[in-house]
Amino acid sequence: MSAAESTTVMVVDDHPMWRDGVSRDLEAAGFTVVATADSVAAATTRAKATTPQVVLMDMHLPDGNGAEATARVLEAAPGANVLILSASSERDDVLQAVKAGACGYLVKSASAAELIEAVNATAAGQAVFTPGLAGLVLGEYRRMATEPTPAGAEPAPTLTPRELEVLRLVAKGLSAKQIGRRLDVSHRTVENHVQATLRKLQLSNRIELTRYAIENELG
Template sequence: MAEPVIRVVLADDHPVVRGGLRALLESLPAFEVVGEAVDGDAAVREAQLTRPDVVLMDVQMPGVDGLEATRRIRTAMPDVAVLVLTMFDDDDTVFAAMKAGAQGYLLKGAEQVEIDRAIRAVVAGEAIFGPGVAARVLQHFAEPPAAREEVPFPQLTDREREVLDLVAAGRRNAAIAEELFLSPKTVANHISSIFAKLAVADRSAAIVRARDEGLGRSS
């Protein structure tokens, strides 16, 4: 009896990465790439159109990022699995991906056999993480609850959360740059990333979201 085909959507803004993943999967039995996406919005659309078994999701993409796309896909299509494949292995990103509903988390550079195993695992309903990520997850859940404080907007990095806190307090970019010892351009880049991750269009909307979560009150 033939092995069931696993239908995959690839979401990554780098065509070379998508091409490499497509070639890798097409070299393995029982995989079919049914769609590709260059950003989070496109990933959600492709998932809706093709109803794949799994989406291989990058985290940092233009516009809507992979974490928000994961959240939307898992909310609207809980039967579609999401396996994050990214360069980022920091705690904030790992746990934000888990909270968004990703069932697996691998780092780019994973071996073919590891990607093969991870895709099959998440499609079967299991949770799977690369070796380094798995150790971090286990350590996190081994900590007592008091040591794990919930932070607002877990999809943001610590630095982005600092910037958003100051934005919510009414600070302008120049003042934020001076306080955090950053260049104005770096602050502007952080703010653009914050807008994308929170799916807000402007500073006012970001301030409303931030103040609803208690930011901007200490400055």
């Protein structure tokens, strides 16, 4: 648990019971919970003050959703890695939060052990790619592929055949190691493919946002 000891975490959730329970689990595993927050505003100011390495983010907040909160927290603390902790069917919100820069997604019904493993991975800068997140990202790429690109806009990012294959296997619940065995590559290679799909999506989202901002200023 030496990795955990040096890891600072902020827990954002508007349910006090849940917030305390998660904080206790994290402290027990050796993480340092530097802040808790129950709103987007509180999360933003506390992220700036405490610069946590990992932010555990709920999707339902009284003054906004997790996507907004993710964007604002990352603005206030650019070094933080945001892990979404959500009930399972807030799917569109989760996708928006991931596009806004969150690097992982875990359902609230996950066990304490799964949570701790996910926070460790997030602190190390790895994407916590649950099958659920893979399904969302897969769906988003397919949605973008069917939508016509507006004139003058960057073409929507697309997946390479290998990335598509890997993403489908992740969405079906196979681990990186299992996928590596199936495709006869190392699990590192699998993880790189997976991360690439997320980075492309976030990059395209940033380009999109910038373009939107420029257009609105000019207009």
